[in-house]
Amino acid sequence: MAPLAPRSGDAVFASVERVNAELFTLTYGAIVRQLLTDLEEVDEVNKQLDQMGYNIGIRLIDEFLAKSNVSRCVDFKETAEVIAKVGLKMFLGVTASVSNWDADGLSCSLILEDNPLVDFVELPDACQGLYYCNVLAGVIRGALEMVSMKTEVNWVRDMLRGDDAYEIRIKLLKQVPEEYPYKDDE
Amino acid sequence: MIGVGKTKQYSNVLEKPLSRGRQEVSLSAFAFLFSELVQYNQTHVDNIGELERRLEDAGYSVGARVLELLCHRERGNRRETRLLGILSFVHSTVWKVLFGKVADSLEKGTEHEDEYMISEKELLVNRFISTPKDMGAFNCGAFVAGIVRGVLENAGFPAVVTAHFVPMEGLQRPRTTILIKFAEEVLRREARLG
Numbered sequence: 091m092a093p094l095a096p097r098s099g100d101a102v103f104a105s106v107e108r109v110n111a112e113l114f115t116l117t118y119g120a121i122v123r124q125l126l127t128d129l130e131e132v133d134e135v136n137k138q139l140d141q142m143g144y145n146i147g148i149r150l151i152d153e154f155l156a157k158s159n160v161s162r163c164v165d166f167k168e169t170a171e172v173i174a175k176v177g178l179k180m181f182l183g184v185t186a187s188v189s190n191w192d193a194d195g196l197s198c199s200l201i202l203e204d205n206p207l208v209d210f211v212e213l214p215d216a217c218q219g220l221y222y223c224n225v226l227a228g229v230i231r232g233a234l235e236m237v238s239m240k241t242e243v244n245w246v247r248d249m250l251r252g253d254d255a256y257e258i259r260i261k262l263l264k265q266v267p268e269e270y271p272y273k274d275d276e
Numbered sequence: 277m278i279g280v281g282k283t284k285q286y287s288n289v290l291e292k293p294l295s296r297g298r299q300e301v302s303l304s305a306f307a308f309l310f311s312e313l314v315q316y317n318q319t320h321v322d323n324i325g326e327l328e329r330r331l332e333d334a335g336y337s338v339g340a341r342v343l344e345l346l347c348h349r350e351r352g353n354r355r356e357t358r359l360l361g362i363l364s365f366v367h368s369t370v371w372k373v374l375f376g377k378v379a380d381s382l383e384k385g386t387e388h389e390d391e392y393m394i395s396e397k398e399l400l401v402n403r404f405i406s407t408p409k410d411m412g413a414f415n416c417g418a419f420v421a422g423i424v425r426g427v428l429e430n431a432g433f434p435a436v437v438t439a440h441f442v443p444m445e446g447l448q449r450p451r452t453t454i455l456i457k458f459a460e461e462v463l464r465r466e467a468r469l470g
Binding site for chain 1: 289295297299300301302303304305306308309310311312313315316317320330333334335337338341342345373374375376400
């Protein structure tokens with residue numbers, strides 16, 4: 091069978107089953123609230139959200155690759171574009187733009203204008219250190235790790251903290267070559 | 277006053293216009309998030325009852341907010357004061373907005389006056405969940421039961437809401453029933469209103 095052509099983010103999003111974004115937003119809010127009650131420390135909550143995102147990311151990448159038919163990305167620039175245009179659209183229904191590439195092309199920013207995770211949200215003064223959408227950073231990190239890229243993902247700008255957009259900085263640390271799971275002599 | 281002291285670019289969240297509620301995310305995004313919620317709670321509890329309670333609490337906060345949002349957006353800020361009114365609000369409006377369809381059925385309990393049941397062949401939250409045998413009758417629909425309890429309690433109809441699996445002939449997977457047991461005062465008030 092001839093390889094299927096890669097589909098655009100909109101086409102994939104139109105073909106997957108969708109739910110109301112508000113259910114998603116409110117459920118995420120309930121999760122953050124539960125974490126804040128249990129852990130109390132804002133840093134611990136940030137770490138836990140990142141860990142949850144990581145767990146989601148390592149499974150999400152399978153679905154992404156299966157449904158979107160993207161071919162292997164030639165370089166990290168293409169990877170970032172694919173995440174912003176296809177990946178985010180397919181799952182969250184929003185696209186991001188990629189910018190602020192550094193000199194060696196290993197670090198870039200994803201800028202999100204619209205973020206379904208944060209509808210109706212306002213951070214109280216007691217939680218000013220909280221990265222509310224940290225789960226997204228974890229998802230990206232987990233997904234990329236499963237395709238052999240070790241990355242560091244951080245939040246640069248956060249609208250809940252007063253900035254004008256959501257900016258995630260992705261830095262490629264290294265490409266881990268795929269290990270063949272079986273030993274040759276077995 | 278809310279908003280004072282924050283940087284100028286941040287507009288007060290209360291000033292932002294309310295969206296029309298048409299935005300969508302993929303089902304798998306929600307399923308992944310819900311699975312993380314369940315997994316996180318599993319590590320923090322000792323028994324199933326505790327796990328159900330935590331899921332219900334999470335759902336309760338969703339329900340409270342959904343009531344506010346939908347009353348404002350769909351009902352023009354009119355409150356439901358009658359029992360059947362609030363039940364049909366939950367069964368139709370809430371279900372339609374959250375899960376994309378009205379609930380399969382709404383029944384009155386035959387054994388007790390204060391029991392009502394909303395049934396669904398397959399709850400959206402349970403679609404990608406399989407319960408291991410050693411967890412017995414645990415139902416992640418406890419989250420949805422929490423949503424219903426949140427809506428009812430904040431609308432002034434305190435109730436105990438639970439989710440149960442009901443095996444049905446001819447169906448491979450059991451149906452889920454959300455059992456609503458209203459508090460005494462609700463029935464008394466309803467009787468008074470005639």
